[in-house]
Amino acid sequence: MFFNQVLNMRILLIHADRFSFRVTGETSVAMASELQKASPESEATECLVVFMAAEKGDEADVDSVVKQVTKEVLSLADQVGTSHLVVYPYAHLSSRLSSPRVAVRLLDEICRQLLRQRRIKVLRAPFGYYKSFEIACKGHPLSELAKTITPEKSTKASADAEESEALKAEKTLESEWIIITPDGKQVSVEDFSFATRPNLERLFRYEKSGTRVSDQAPPHIELMRRMELVDYEPGADPGNFRWYPKGQLMKRLAETYVSGLVIDHGGMPVETPIMYDYQHPKLSLYLQRFPARQYVLLSGEKEYFLRFAACFGQYLIQHDMQISYNHLPCKLYELTHYAFRREQSGELAGLKRLRTFTMPDLHTLVKDADQAKEEFLRQTDLAIQCMEGFELDFEVAIRFVRDFADQNRQFIEKLASCCSRPALIELWDERFFYFVAKLEFNFIDALDKAACLSTVQIDVENTERFDITFVDKKGEKQHPLLLHASISGSIDRVMYAILETQAIRISKGEKATFPFWLAPIQLRLIPVSEKFDVACKQVLEKVPYRIDYDDRDITMGRKIRNAEREWIPYILVLGAKEVAEQCLNVRTRDGAQRKMTLHELLAEIEPQTKEKPFLDLPLPQSLSRRPIFVG
């Protein structure tokens, strides 16, 4: 029933001794731009003429069709031994034509792809004009070939169509929006006073209208470069970044922290492949539920896609496991390093949205709805703890299928209380996706845009789809429910949120500062002159944190300025006074200067590192020996 939504391409290929055409008049869909791309009259000899017509469809499939048409055409050109192609729009191949816009785009794209091949010459006839033509077909067995190209397999096509129907339905259907306060009171968004929760109001507006007002780049982009953390890599696909030592250190710390929380929580770490067989029956079904955003990889004759999450890898393990009700809840965890999503180029935005990213992915099998709810609450707590560790503020959005919400009022109240802040609830009348409940922690950035970080979801679909079972008390096989959780969201996105938080601080006239445990350089030691080298070395040895040493031949004012610009939490100055008094002059981010002994300083720092991971300085300790990555 959805097949008429699918974009097909009909092509007729003729190997000709000679082919010529001439424009004779405009059709109703003529466009002037066509005559700039293709001449009104031309001829070719010893060529392969490609007549083509695009059928009714959905432009989401253009990529796939272009790819297949190109492949077919090049393959036949190769077989008949010609490198001269004529691309000729020929509406008469179909009675259900696509829109002219899509047709022209297809033509353009096909020509572009063909021209990428070395040695191939392409002659293109204009779209939207009546043309006369003459052709001398060679008449050998391969000289005439007609094909209908559909995007991938027809099953995929119908599933895609189904998905796009679901997405459309979701858009047209009004969601109901409610605010729930930590004490469990529910009010409509209209009746809720957002005065004390401006960010929750921003989240709601963002969700409801999707409009953006910004004309600026997100400030974290400048910061990620200036702080020598992360940078664009022009030599890679867009959305794939390079990480400098300081950024890589922060990322590693964040990863270690998140993984530690999840493993303590009972997640069993696994590692799964990053690429999967496109034709695997279960995976291809799963893929088809979503718009095509995969990296596809050709290995010999086979096609693979790069994972966009760790879900399948874990499903495939769970499918093969022997699990009884005694083992539930059963939690598999992977720090998905990496997940790949080939987002449209215009959707990429610094560290907020990437094509290659790292995310913690926890999948919990539970025996029944009660256990699902119990785990959901525990994992929500864990996500809150995680956000606190990163010192990130966030707003809560909870989405439910209405039936689920109606049957689980008490659970929803507990969830609201657990979040200890007003939360936005969205109710759907029908289930569009695999989940019946989804919790999100959204970060509101310096430009008032929202980005989802932590998420917990109850999946009611995939254990059946992937035939994941457990044996219950009676010895019978059952499909468990499944919880998806990413307690921090993508690590890259956590970095974005941390940097945007600093940008917000700066815009308020405050000083930016990383959480101490994440600061790439935690302390900097500045000697008043090189005479104090020995005293400095003694201090360096006694500090068990990431401390470095500004031994460059520049003035102290300059050194202080440099250290401040790097947001270093503690700046230690050491000169004659300090040596005489056996102490340090300590400058902190608030601008205060204090005289402290090393012992006092370490005692002050210690609580800030509690239960947080530590990694050594990944750079030369002396600034005189440290290269510059950016600037």
Place this chain on the structure above:
RNA sequence: GCCGGCGUAGCUCAGGGGUAGAGCAACUGAUUCGUAAUCAGUAGGUCGCGGGUUCAAAUCCCAUCGCCGGCUCCA
């Protein structure tokens, strides 16, 4: 992906059909310095890449890549 803007030294940017510019950073020297920029000097550029127009192109035109913004999207 579509529409728009941008791309000049390591960084931030000015310039604009006729010898390629500044500040910062780097390097050399002087200075040995007390809390956000010491002084002087040196070096550094196929003006994103590819075509075209022109006696002459960084500058104008076309195409392409990248970044940013808007739309769309965000499993």
